Amino acid sequence: MTKDRSTIAREFIDAVPHLRALGMEVTRIRDGCAEIAMNYDPRFVGDPETGVIHGGAVSALMDTCCGAAALSHPACVGWAATIDLRIDYMRPATPGQRIRAEAECFHVTRSVAFVRGRAMDDDDDRPVATATGTFTAGGV
Amino acid sequence: MVKQRRDAALKALVEGVPYIGFLGIEFERRGDELTAIMPFQEMLIGNPALPALHGGATAAFLEVSAIIGLSWSLLWDEIEGGTLDPDTLLLGDLPRLPRTVSFTVDYLRSGLPRDAYARARVNRSGRRYASVHVEAWQDNRARPFAQATGNFVMPRGDG
Numbered sequence: 358m359t360k361d362r363s364t365i366a367r368e369f370i371d372a373v374p375h376l377r378a379l380g381m382e383v384t385r386i387r388d389g390c391a392e393i394a395m396n397y398d399p400r401f402v403g404d405p406e407t408g409v410i411h412g413g414a415v416s417a418l419m420d421t422c423c424g425a426a427a428l429s430h431p432a433c434v435g436w437a438a439t440i441d442l443r444i445d446y447m448r449p450a451t452p453g454q455r456i457r458a459e460a461e462c463f464h465v466t467r468s469v470a471f472v473r474g475r476a477m478d479d480d481d482d483r484p485v486a487t488a489t490g491t492f493t494a495g496g497v
Numbered sequence: 498m499v500k501q502r503r504d505a506a507l508k509a510l511v512e513g514v515p516y517i518g519f520l521g522i523e524f525e526r527r528g529d530e531l532t533a534i535m536p537f538q539e540m541l542i543g544n545p546a547l548p549a550l551h552g553g554a555t556a557a558f559l560e561v562s563a564i565i566g567l568s569w570s571l572l573w574d575e576i577e578g579g580t581l582d583p584d585t586l587l588l589g590d591l592p593r594l595p596r597t598v599s600f601t602v603d604y605l606r607s608g609l610p611r612d613a614y615a616r617a618r619v620n621r622s623g624r625r626y627a628s629v630h631v632e633a634w635q636d637n638r639a640r641p642f643a644q645a646t647g648n649f650v651m652p653r654g655d656g
Contacts, residue, residue, distance in 0.1 A: 375551035378540040402515040404594060411516035412597045413560045417553025424552070436544070439552040443601040 379417055389430035389462035393422040396455050408452035412486075415456065416444055419474055419488040422458035427470035427492040430462040434495060437470060442490035450485045454478040460488070470494040503576065506583035507531075510572070511565060513591045520554065522561050529573045533562040533615040542610065550608030555633065558615060559645040560600055563629040566617030567595050567649060593652035595627060602645040609635055613642070625651055 371383070379401070385392035395401075395418045403411025420442055427437035450456055460474030474488040504526060511517055511524055520541070525532045535541070535558045543551025572592065575581035586592075615633040627649045632641040 372545060373551065374540050374542040374545065375554050376543075379553075400515050400519045405513050405515065405591070406593065411514070411557065411561075412600065413516060413520075413553075413557025416556035416560060416600065416602075417551065420551075420553040420556060438607070439602075439604045441601065441603045442552070442556065443599060444556075444597075445599045446597050449596075 375417070376421060379414065381418065381421060383425065384457075385459075386425050386429045389426055389433075389465075390460070391422050391425035391429060392457065392459045393418060393425060394455055394457045397453050402452075404449070407449065409449040410452075410456065412444070412446060415446070415450070415476055415486050416442070418456060418458045419444055419460075419476060419486065420490070422460040423462075423472040423474045423488055423490045424492060426460035426462040426472050426474070427465075427494065430465055430470060430494075432465040432494070433462070433470050433492075435493070437492040437494065440469065440491040440493060442488060444486050444488050446486050447484050450476075450478045451480070456485065458488075465494050468493065468495040502583045506572070506576070506586040507569060509586045509589075510568060510591060514561075514594075516557070517561050517565075520557060520561070522558060524565060529570070531562075531566055531569055531616070533558065533565065533617075535613045535615075537611050537613075544607070547607060548610050550610070550613070552602075552604060555604070555608050555613070555643045556600070556602045556645070558613060559602060559631045559633055559643060560597065560647065562615040562633070563600075563617045563631045563645065563647045564594055564597070564649070566631070567619055567622070567627055567629050568592065570619050570622065571651075595649035595651055598626075598648040598650055600645060600647040602643060604643050606640070606642045608642050611635055614638075623651070627651060
């Protein structure tokens with residue numbers, strides 16, 4: 358059952374136009390945990406002077422990864438729509454490096470899934486950004 | 498003449514950011530008031546079944562609106578005060594943009610597959626920090642589909 362849900366979630370993500378446009382790749386999704394990567398692309402730059410990726414692209418990655426974590430949680434029924442998402446930016450991502458987000462759905466009620474995540478570049482020890490979000494969990 | 502130079506300065510500011518062009522976001526100016534527009538395109542879709550805009554596209558739209566809104570408000574004061582000639586922006590001498598510290602988005606209803614608009618309000622603009630609130634809507638201005646609050650570190654004048 359859990360494996361089926363994860364497979365469905367992976368196929369769904371692969372079929373989403375915006376995720377295809379950003380070249381996102383699901384590297385892990387299972388039981389409330391997800392890991393999604395996004396390659397560096399000059400079109401995603403937010404600061405032309407430094408070549409640093411725009412916060413909006415990091416937000417899209419975080420939203421997707423946190424939503425995927427919620428969706429893959431066994432207690433989550435139906436589509437996980439974002440209720441709110443907060444991103445804290447620790448430091449600029451190093452230009453040229455792939456960004457990898459990981460998220461964990463750590464609590465689910467009848468209607469809400471609570472998720473936290475972080476994004477890293479090649480330096481695993483110093484996150485680029487962290488995220489905290491809530492998602493719908495109870496179906497429509 | 499003044500209006501054209503200001504519009505050109507705004508255009509230079511916006512076109513300097515590749516990700517704004519990637520998402521197809523445009524800005525309209527009425528005096529010092531800016532409206533951001535994100536024309537609908539297929540690649541913004543996040544839920545093909547509904548269909549609905551991707552939450553990440555909405556978040557990026559809000560963040561772009563906030564950063565350009567804040568940056569423009571700083572430039573506007575300098576242009577009005579005569580300390581900045583808008584033509585310098587056209588020559589590629591673009592100002593450093595504010596850096597996002599935190600950004601919190603509330604999704605109020607699903608984004609429909611049509612054009613979206615946003616306006617940012619600078620609630621605090623100090624020497625080092627600024628706080629900006631932004632609302633996005635589609636058909637009905639009184640029914641926003643998303644809102645966000647962002648905190649920013651101001652660009653340093655000394656680079």
